[in-house]
Amino acid sequence: MRYANVDGVRAEAQPKVRGVCRSCGGEVISKCGAHVVWHWSHRSLTNCDHWWEAETEWHRRWKDRFHESWQEVILRDELSGEKHIADVRTGHGVVVEFQRSTIEPAEVAAREQFYQRMVWVIDGSKNEFDCVNFSNSRSGVNENAMARFRWSGRSKLFQRWHSTKPVFIDFGEDHGFWRICRFDPKSKEGVALLVDRDMFAAALIGAETDFSSGGGPASTF
């Protein structure tokens, strides 16, 4: 995690400091090596948020597009007491999950159920073949910045993110940032919208949209 409480104050990790997890209250230790993104790590294996994944530069670059107070927001279900840490929750109540590691469809569904108003931003550049395969499998963009594609890659990237909430895949600087508007797992055909990263963040910050209109890739053609 990026933030923990140190002497009761929300703080980023600094070398050789201990803090308290803002979610579970457990002790956390700063990890500030030369080859890792500086972060806080639980001192002992805990029952803290099992949805949390180790952060990379990719996560931090995205989170930094949003105000600090919107990052790592702890949300609690009043009925069940279940607690999770949203990567970003805008002041307008939209959760943005930046996901790099693969998660099972059941967990995707559980997170969507928990967060309700949310969008996914997936790191599609984790696998360089996915970037190239996507560029090769799509048409050029039309006047509305839309492209059709037929997924020919071996990975299950699109099958895995066959979600009901809006899904954006970041294929890196060379291959673009795309909203996956539709995807049919049987035919492997889909429709994607080329999106400007700055405009995406600005739209969420300004509450111009929560991107719920049109739904996710699983919405019907």
Ligand SMILES: [Zn+2]
């Ligand atoms: Zn914790």
